[in-house]
Amino acid sequence: MWLPNLHSSGAILSTLILLAPPSSAFYFPGVAPTSYKIGDKVPLQVNHLTPADSETDRKLRSVFSFDYYHEPFHFCKPEEGPQYIRESLGSILFGDRIQTSPFILHMGKNETCKSVCKEQTFTPRDAVFVNSRIYQGYDLNWLIDGLPAAQLLKDPDSDQSFYSPGFALGYVSDDQPILHNHYNIVIDYHRASKDSYRVVGVLVDPRSMKDSKFLDIDHGECGSTDTPVVLSEEKDTQVTYTYSVYWFPSTTSFATRWDKYLHVYDPKIHWFSLVNSAVIVIFLIGMVSTILVRTLRKDIARYNRLDQLALDDFGDTSAVEDGVQEDSGWKLVHGDVFRPPKNPLLLSIMLGNGAQLFMMAGLTIAFALLGFLSPSNRGSLATVMIIFYTVFGFIGGYVSSRIYKFFHGESWKQNFAYTPFALPGLVFSTFFLLNLFVWARGSSGAVPFTTMLVIVIIWFVISVPLSLAGSWIGFKQPVIEAPVRTNQIPRQIPPSGGYLRPLPSMALAGVLPFGAIFVELYFIMNSIWFSKVYYMFGFLFICYGLMIMTCAAVTVLMIYFLLCAENYHWQWRSFCTAGASAAYVFASALLYWMKDLSFGSWTSGVLYLGYSALLSVLFFVLTGTIGFFASWLFMLKIYKSIKVD
Numbered sequence: 023m024w025l026p027n028l029h030s031s032g033a034i035l036s037t038l039i040l041l042a043p044p045s046s047a048f049y050f051p052g053v054a055p056t057s058y059k060i061g062d063k064v065p066l067q068v069n070h071l072t073p074a075d076s077e078t079d080r081k082l083r084s085v086f087s088f089d090y091y092h093e094p095f096h097f098c099k100p101e102e103g104p105q106y107i108r109e110s111l112g113s114i115l116f117g118d119r120i121q122t123s124p125f126i127l128h129m130g131k132n133e134t135c136k137s138v139c140k141e142q143t144f145t146p147r148d149a150v151f152v153n154s155r156i157y158q159g160y161d162l163n164w165l166i167d168g169l170p171a172a173q174l175l176k177d178p179d180s181d182q183s184f185y186s187p188g189f190a191l192g193y194v195s196d197d198q199p200i201l202h203n204h205y206n207i208v209i210d211y212h213r214a215s216k217d218s219y220r221v222v223g224v225l226v227d228p229r230s231m232k233d234s235k236f237l238d239i240d241h242g243e244c245g246s247t248d249t250p251v252v253l254s255e256e257k258d259t260q261v262t263y264t265y266s267v268y269w270f271p272s273t274t275s276f277a278t279r280w281d282k283y284l285h286v287y288d289p290k291i292h293w294f295s296l297v298n299s300a301v302i303v304i305f306l307i308g309m310v311s312t313i314l315v316r317t318l319r320k321d322i323a324r325y326n327r328l329d330q331l332a333l334d335d336f337g338d339t340s341a342v343e344d345g346v347q348e349d350s351g352w353k354l355v356h357g358d359v360f361r362p363p364k365n366p367l368l369l370s371i372m373l374g375n376g377a378q379l380f381m382m383a384g385l386t387i388a389f390a391l392l393g394f395l396s397p398s399n400r401g402s403l404a405t406v407m408i409i410f411y412t413v414f415g416f417i418g419g420y421v422s423s424r425i426y427k428f429f430h431g432e433s434w435k436q437n438f439a440y441t442p443f444a445l446p447g448l449v450f451s452t453f454f455l456l457n458l459f460v461w462a463r464g465s466s467g468a469v470p471f472t473t474m475l476v477i478v479i480i481w482f483v484i485s486v487p488l489s490l491a492g493s494w495i496g497f498k499q500p501v502i503e504a505p506v507r508t509n510q511i512p513r514q515i516p517p518s519g520g521y522l523r524p525l526p527s528m529a530l531a532g533v534l535p536f537g538a539i540f541v542e543l544y545f546i547m548n549s550i551w552f553s554k555v556y557y558m559f560g561f562l563f564i565c566y567g568l569m570i571m572t573c574a575a576v577t578v579l580m581i582y583f584l585l586c587a588e589n590y591h592w593q594w595r596s597f598c599t600a601g602a603s604a605a606y607v608f609a610s611a612l613l614y615w616m617k618d619l620s621f622g623s624w625t626s627g628v629l630y631l632g633y634s635a636l637l638s639v640l641f642f643v644l645t646g647t648i649g650f651f652a653s654w655l656f657m658l659k660i661y662k663s664i665k666v667d
């Protein structure tokens with residue numbers, strides 16, 4: 023089953039990577055429940071501060087996250103200094119920086135107004151920094167027994183309340199930024215058996231109290247919420263951080279404790295989009311099968327009859343000539359359709375990389391759908407994606423070299439060498455460049471250099487050799503035979519107009535696959551930029567399937583029309599026609615920026631644009647590959663059924 027496999031690949035990864043701070047090693051955290059006795063210490067861990075939507079206009083103002091112990095925040099540190107908690111590779115890549123905290127919670131023991139460190143002094147410089155983070159609506163992210171500390175929110179549509187991970191650093195009242203310095207931690211706990219209790223829900227209700235005092239370690243005195251903390255940007259401000267813990271018995275069991283975090287906003291819109299795309303798909307597939315079944319069969323029958331006629335009327339070939347001349351369309355170009363395209367090397371490399379992406383995406387979504395990648399395994403989604411991508415390097419190499427052979431390619435060395443480097447190289451260099459910006463901002467979101475190194479090592483040690491092996495095996499396979507012979511001299515292509523010109527055909531066809539996924543895409547963007555939990559893998563799985571079918575059907579249709587216009591340059595055309603949906607993805611990212619984001623700094627904008635462009639390129643390669651293979655199968659099928667010579 024999957025578990026041992028995953029663990030062994032995990033073991034490979036972790037042996038590779040034992041050196042990488044901030045975490046000491048990567049591992050696959052278990053989801054086994056932790057049981058506590060009454061009075062046992064329950065660890066509270068702190069993660070980075072993330073930007074969230076601001077209260078005023080619900081827009082996101084920044085994309086940078088900050089380390090919890092970033093100096094200007096002056097949060098209390100553990101006496102022995104904060105320590106990094108082990109995290110998975112995916113978790114680090116997605117920005118998690120989990121550390122220990124000085125907060126002490128005791129299972130089932132209510133405690134009020136505790137203080138863990140002396141008054142902190144905010145200099146005007148710190149105050150400017152923190153105030154601007156409050157304006158930008160930053161959230162604190164804590165983890166208690168692996169559960170994120172949340173705020174209770176209400177879905178305005180369904181009136182259901184749910185837990186939204188993260189709670190505010192402060193708030194803005196009368197244009198004044200106010201810092202939260204007291205946390206009411208409300209924990210739901212469940213009695214599993216006698217003397218065995220489990221944490222099943224965590225809410226934090228932050229407050230601001232100017233007059234709180236530190237008495238001694240563990241004891242504080244809370245002020246009133248009537249006088250909130252305002253950090254002065256002119257002179258030093260003293261602030262005491264305090265917290266209270268309340269334990270509430272709950273009937274929620276450990277197994278279902280994540281349910282209230284995984285709220286599906288507006289399920290209606292998902293269903294609506296599904297039904298919508300399903301209708302489009304049925305319509306398209308109907309059209310394709312009509313062509314395949316009716317038109318083609320008729321055409322083929324007629325064509326073969328003509329052939330027969332030629333044999334019967336031996337000697338008199340004029341009838342045949344006439345007949346063939348009468349024929350217009352796809353049959354006329356049979357001697358040219360399998361002529362290798364321009365730039366066969368580039369196309370085969372893209373197809374190899376696309377096949378690799380396709381497998382990775384499909385399998386990851388399927389795994390997630392089956393519940394293997396629950397959000398309680400932080401970063402498992404990203405980790406599994408990396409593992410799949412690495413392993414499917416084999417498929418990438420194989421597809422690339424087989425297609426290249428089909429194209430009668432000669433530059434084998436280049437094909438072998440570029441396939442494993444093309445897309446990963448692009449992704450990595452973009453990632454590296456954008457990361458420089460994040461570094462420059464002093465944000466914790468920057469991926470540590472060692473983690474980068476680890477990724478490069480994984481790529482070189484596992485992915486590249488696998489890809490080369492795949493290429494070699496593909497190279498050794500016999501060439502895939504084209505069903506019809508290619509003529510010596512290329513046919514002239516009559517000028518075609520209207521929607522068959524490259525740009526209109528791409529614009530027309532590209533919108534459909536995009537239509538199949540744009541609702542899910544919107545939610546994925548929300549979860550990436552607003553650090554929300556995405557857990558609609560059921561929808562995503564169906565959407566992925568619908569997108570594949572739409573891509574395939576619409577490209578086949580377009581290529582059929584193209585062939586009917588006697589244009590046989592279908593290889594690049596099919597790739598670009600389906601791939602054009604990536605342009606829509608990028609456009610929707612821009613639209614999303616206008617609607618939901620409002621960045622205060624140009625660096626946030628650069629980062630956003632950079633990642634959106636990267637996502638679009640990946641999407642281009644993925645959909646292009648689907649389009650190409652669908653058309654390829656279609657071509658093999660229809661040209662196999664006609665008799666020539």
Ligand SMILES: *[C@@H]1O[C@H](CO)[C@@H](O)[C@H](O)[C@H]1NC(C)=O
Binds near residue numbers: 131132268271
């Ligand atoms: C903690 O306090 C709340 C109310 O303040 C109460 O409902 C709850 O039962 C208390 N829990 C324990 C374990 O005493």
